[in-house]
Amino acid sequence: MIKQANLPATWALQYDALINSRYEKLFKEQLEPHDEIAAWWEIPQPLAEKAGLKWRGRHEWDSTANVGFSPGYTPAERRKLVDIYMADFQAIFGYYPRTVGSWYIDEVTLAYMAKRYHIVASCNCKDRVGTDGYTLWGGYWNQAYYPSRLNAYMPAQTKASQIDVPIFRMLGSDPIYQYGNSPGMFTLEPVYPDAGGSADWVTWFMNNLIHQPALAFGYAQAGQENSFGWEAMKTGLTLQVALLAKQAGAGEIQVKTLAQTGLWFRRYYSLTPPTSVIALDDWKHENRKTVWYDSRFYRVNFLWENGAFFIRDLHRFDENMVSPTHDTALTTTSLSYGTLPIMDGALWSGTEKAGIRPVLLSPNGEPLPMFPDGPPVVKKLNPTDLSILQPLRGGGSFSIVCGETNVAFTGMDGPGRPLYWALNLIGGVQQKSAVQTVTQNAVVYHFTGVNYSLRIFPDMGFCQQLGNGVIRLTPNSSGKLVVILGGF
Amino acid sequence: MKPLTIIHAFLRGSLSFLILSGFFLAAILQRANASEPRIVNIYNFVRNSDYRLPNSEDILYEASRYC
Numbered sequence: 001m002i003k004q005a006n007l008p009a010t011w012a013l014q015y016d017a018l019i020n021s022r023y024e025k026l027f028k029e030q031l032e033p034h035d036e037i038a039a040w041w042e043i044p045q046p047l048a049e050k051a052g053l054k055w056r057g058r059h060e061w062d063s064t065a066n067v068g069f070s071p072g073y074t075p076a077e078r079r080k081l082v083d084i085y086m087a088d089f090q091a092i093f094g095y096y097p098r099t100v101g102s103w104y105i106d107e108v109t110l111a112y113m114a115k116r117y118h119i120v121a122s123c124n125c126k127d128r129v130g131t132d133g134y135t136l137w138g139g140y141w142n143q144a145y146y147p148s149r150l151n152a153y154m155p156a157q158t159k160a161s162q163i164d165v166p167i168f169r170m171l172g173s174d175p176i177y178q179y180g181n182s183p184g185m186f187t188l189e190p191v192y193p194d195a196g197g198s199a200d201w202v203t204w205f206m207n208n209l210i211h212q213p214a215l216a217f218g219y220a221q222a223g224q225e226n227s228f229g230w231e232a233m234k235t236g237l238t239l240q241v242a243l244l245a246k247q248a249g250a251g252e253i254q255v256k257t258l259a260q261t262g263l264w265f266r267r268y269y270s271l272t273p274p275t276s277v278i279a280l281d282d283w284k285h286e287n288r289k290t291v292w293y294d295s296r297f298y299r300v301n302f303l304w305e306n307g308a309f310f311i312r313d314l315h316r317f318d319e320n321m322v323s324p325t326h327d328t329a330l331t332t333t334s335l336s337y338g339t340l341p342i343m344d345g346a347l348w349s350g351t352e353k354a355g356i357r358p359v360l361l362s363p364n365g366e367p368l369p370m371f372p373d374g375p376p377v378v379k380k381l382n383p384t385d386l387s388i389l390q391p392l393r394g395g396g397s398f399s400i401v402c403g404e405t406n407v408a409f410t411g412m413d414g415p416g417r418p419l420y421w422a423l424n425l426i427g428g429v430q431q432k433s434a435v436q437t438v439t440q441n442a443v444v445y446h447f448t449g450v451n452y453s454l455r456i457f458p459d460m461g462f463c464q465q466l467g468n469g470v471i472r473l474t475p476n477s478s479g480k481l482v483v484i485l486g487g488f
Numbered sequence: 489m490k491p492l493t494i495i496h497a498f499l500r501g502s503l504s505f506l507i508l509s510g511f512f513l514a515a516i517l518q519r520a521n522a523s524e525p526r527i528v529n530i531y532n533f534v535r536n537s538d539y540r541l542p543n544s545e546d547i548l549y550e551a552s553r554y555c
Contacts, residue, residue, distance in 0.1 A: 002530055002555055009530040011552075016536035023534065026553060040533040059539035101533065123531065170531065210526050217524055223531040226551040227538045237555065244528055253526045261527050268523075 001238065003032060005245040009223065010258045012040035012101050015047035015085055016061060024092055036257035037093060041102035041109070042068045043081060051080045065133055065335040071325035075108045082109060086117050098259035099123070101170070103134055104335060106325055107152035107163060114165045121262020123168040123221065124152075129181040129346060130334075137180070137346065138315040138339035141292045141299050143219045143275040144168040144265055148319035150326055153337035155272050155296045156319040157486065166265045166272075168258065172196070172205065172220045175277045176290045176303070179312070180346020188220060190236025191228045197236030202243060204283040210252045212280065213380040216273035219261075272296035274384045274404055280375060291378055293386050293402040297486025300402060302388065303345075303355075309372050309390060311356035311423075312345035316485055321450050340445065340452045341434065342485075348430040358398060358409070361420045370398065370411075370421065405487035406457065410480045418479025425471040438465040457482035 002009045011031065017023045018039075027037055044061040048054075057067040066072035073081065086096050100113055101123040113119045126142070129135050136153060139145075145155040146162040156162030172188030174195060186195040188205065195201045209218045222240050224233050247253045256264070277292040289304040290312075301313035317339055325335075341348070348354035359367035371393040379387045381401065388400040395414030398421075400407065411419035425431065425443075436444045440462045442455045456462060456473070461481035464472045475481035534552050538544040 002532075007530060009532060009555075012531065012533040014533065014535045017534045017548075020536050022549060023536070023552070026549075030553075040535070042535070044536070060537050061535055061539065101531065123529075168529070214524055214526065218526040219528075220526075221529045221531050223529070223533075224551070224555060226532070226534050226548040226555075227541070227544075228551065229541070229547045230551040230554045233551065234554070241530070244530070248528075253528050255528050255530060258529050258531060261529055264525075264527070 002241055003030065005241050007241065007245055007248065007255045008032070008034040008036070008257050008260070010036040010038050010099065012038040012099075013089075014040040014042050014044060014061070015088070016044040018085070018089060018092065019046060034257070036098065036259050038258060039085060039089065039097040039100040041070060041100050041105050043070065043073070044068075047081060047084060051077065051084045053077055053080075063132060064333045066330040066333060069102065069104055069330075069335065070109045071104070071106045071323075071330040071335060074329045075327065077329070078106065078109045079112050082112055082117070086113075099257075099262060101258070103132075104136065104337070105152060107147060107149060107323060108326065110147065110152055110165055110167075111149060111163050114163055119165055120266065121168060121258050122165050123170050123258060126169050126171040126173045126178070126187065133334035135334070135336040135338070137336075138341060138344070139299070139337075140169065140272070140294045140317075141301070142169045142173060142175075142277050143214075143217065143294065144261075145272040145294075145296065148321075150319065151321055151323035151337075153323065154319060154321055154339060155317045157271075157296050157317065158319065159270060161319040162271070164266065166262055166269075168219060168221065168261065170221045172222060174201075174205065175208070175279045175292055176282065176288050177284070179301075182346075188222050188240065189228075190222075190224055190233045190240060192236070196222075196240065199239050199243075201283055202236075202240055204279075204281070206243060206247060206253075208277075208279045208281075210247065212278035213276055213378060213386060214278075215275045215380055215383060215386060216269065217265075217275065218277075219275075274386075274402075276380075276386050276402075278378055280378065289375070291376075291386070291388055295384070295402075295404040295486070297405050298342075299339075300407060301345075302400070304372065304376070307371060308357075308369060309376070310358065311343060314342040314356065314485075315344070316340040316342060316452050316454075318450060318452060321448075338448070340447055340450060341430075342443075342445070342454050343425060343427055344430065348427040350428045352426060352428060354427045354431070357424045357426060358411075359422055359424055360411075361422055363420075367422070367424060406482055406484045408460075408480065408482045409475065410478075411475065412479055418475070418477065421475065421479070423473040423481065424466075425473070426469075428469070431471070432469055435471065438463050438471055440464075443471055455484040455488065457484055 174186035274295040411421040
């Protein structure tokens, strides 16, 4: 079907499929020169045993995290597995694969594949909490990033500390509803009837990808996992391929292989660029909107719902944070990788929903709701900066500018005078546990053994610990607050 | 050439210049858009078997073949 649409595709072979001659025959006979044959990095029994390792799984392929995925093996074993796979791939196809994907690949494996076999791109699973025993949470939202040499899930901040293989995020997550452990699956995976299997949802998703600001580039990964079977995927995949062909023909998107995409990324970006993912309309017609902004220093997510807007998520990135499986094999049956939370709407919400909420302040400092009036205006200011301008009920506006290392907030009333406003950080017991100190210029955190902070730009506001556990960030006398999230 | 003719020629030249500039600007804007591509990968990954499915080898192969 994809061949008939004349679209290039990437076919990533797990080792057990690689060594099955009927797949070899299928792909050698059916694929076009513009297609890519790549590697899929789950570890099945034949690969482990050929590498001289005792198979610990219950089946030929076992999805248990410390059996089916590279972190379940020691660094030396990981390299051995790579050598076996690459040798057999080369023997069958006459070259080494250019890209390698998996739900998760560790940094030791990636660095070795890059150095010895010159792979040009990788991909890993979208952010998720707990699905199938895998948690990837707090990372670069969608698009792609260069990972740290110490931690494949963590975007690197410097060229010296990064693996020069961009990792693209898989599955095309719904930027509003595919968040944390929220119920349902809302991705481009064609088997989900309310998302990738729905013409309305796919059209909505692609329209946002095409028409909203993306900064460096917009990205989506479509396609399928053959474990679902053709019957389950055919409706969604058929409608997706038809739409992609039409949009490619109109010049609205470029359909590329993962290898082509990786080479493009490496050609234009030596460091991870800022990108955004934006949806200003709601396929559920419940008036939610969202803006994701990512740089190599942090990610932030703004959500509009229930007549208000707030920061749902803010995580910092630190290339020096060592992965728990960097030197040793994963011993648990589930895997979990994360970054450094400043605010986590998914994992910090309890009876009260966690978030950073902009509030107006009464003359005696009491918080009052800051209500939006109409939709926000979201614009790209330059290749790195994204502007969100939210008109406010009662006049005035709230301006947010996301830059690579900082976010600037400004509240002004209708005549252009500074508003009396603040940001309230509401994170419950999890926030209380993570926060070490609050000074006038910084909030200092400690999480999973790592110290990090949110800082205020000099003379651009101050921090305050309130008695009810809330942390308040207040602007300067000009109504401006600048929060620094990296580069220090 | 009379002064008035020179002025007319200049104005015609300016008009041509403005039109050319417009095309040039449009070309720059087009390139700016092209520098922020929307890229889609059709990425299919292929296993040989899946313990969760009966007769999985054939089911997985057929899924890959039909795609």
